[in-house]
Amino acid sequence: MKPLVKTFFDQGTSTFSYIVHSGKGSSCAIIDPVQNFNSNNARTDYLMANEIVGFIKENSLKNQWILETHIHADHLSAASYLKNKVGGKVAASQFINNSCDNFIPIFNLDKNDSKPKNHFDYLFSPDEDFFIGEFNAKALYVPGHTPADTAYYVEDIIFVGDTLFAPDIGTARCDFPGGSARKLFNSINRILSLPKETTMFLCHDYPDDRRNFQNKFTIQEQIEKNIHVKNGTKEEDFILLRETRDKDLLLPDLLVPSIQANIRAGQLPAEESNGISYIKVPLNTL
Template sequence: MKPNINAFFDSATWTVSYVVFDEPGGCCAIIDPVLDYDPKASRTSTRSADKLIAFIDEQRLSVEWILETHAHADHLSSADYLRDRLGGTIGIGSNIPVVQETFKKIFNLGDAFIPDGHHFDHLFTEDELFQVGKLTAKAISVSGHTPADTAYQFDDAIFVGDTLFMPDIGTARADFPGGDARQLFKSIQKLLVFPPETRLFMCHDYPPVNRAAAWQSTVAQQRLHNIHVHDGINENEFVTMRNKRDATLEMPNLLLPSIQVNIRAGKLPPVETNGVAYFKIPVNLI
């Protein structure tokens, strides 16, 4: 059964969230939802998440899954807020404890933060099948950008997270803690062996000035036109390019707050004795 797919583009973070459903009045999964964050005032809001809720209510859908492709470094997740409002099971790749352990050290989170993945409701193993109403989906490990990146396949559609971008933009970076350009190349090849007509849905788009934002391509388009991994580019060439390019990139604007929320499945850090939650900002470390 082919999925129904509705995309929601957040221009503030260049992020695409999705509602994937079997039929109106049926069941759905939410993929990579955004929690709005104003870094100047350090205030969150739920404008983007509420758009998802309005659509889900309009289609009379029951939320079965809230799927994270990875612990994002460029936007905060609204998974916890959506689960409170709509129900559903928050899922992510089974290597998330590796990511949690890395950032527990960076943020010095202490004994209270246990990096075992329990913050999420479900940790997907490689090629694990699961149901979204009448839809059968599969989790595909695509580590490299982070150790826990996971793509989700629904029939002829794959939500690739931060592996591939639109062909004219290329591929995700691999220089975050735990990232690996060689592993990213291997993960991308796992996606590019699917049939040419397979639809690929991006988590981000950073469009050049001469085109509007876009987030859907095909395996054939990526193999022909992706500026980083088109057919004919070998692993060593990709790794050399990716490492050289990553060395020139600035850190994402929301890296530090995003990670602290996203390794907790969308929850803010615990409130302190004055009832206020705080983000920790390491100095001269990242």
């Protein structure tokens, strides 16, 4: 049996989240769920996460995993919320420790409270094998965008997080702390070495007005058409292109709240004595 994939899309952050399962009553995994955040009034909600909850309940699915491809800087995660609602282990790469070490000093966060082991249930070793129900899965280590990026390879499909985008968009940025264009190039080549009929599910799409949003492509399509890494692209040419482009990119709009929540698996900072939770803004630093 091939994996079934249910897609959810958050228009505000152009983020795709997924459930992979094998039909009614089966085990499942959630990948890169979004917690909605309104930057105008600093309010959060779980509209999209509740759609995921609804789908799981309607189909009597048994959630095993909530899988994060990395510590996202462009949206807040709903991982901890969903764990409370539908169960499952919150998991990511063991190298999210590196991402946390990079950001804890910037935000002057409590080191003990911000340790991944206190918020994530499981940290994958590079290329570790695991199961989603009866499906064979692998946590494919693909650093570059961040030190902790992981793609989840499930039978004949792969969820690539922020590594590859749609062929007309290219690839993910590499200018976050611990990022590396050279590592991303090598990681992408690992992904593109998979069977060419493998279906790749993206984490984001940014089409402007050129076309509709698209969330999946085959490996073959990326090899033939991706503007940054199509067949024949040399490593040094990619590094020059990626690093040059990254110099002109603005930081993600939600980086400040996202990082502070996501190193804690989407949990907001603890409430202070007045019952209000606060996000820190490091001035003249980022």
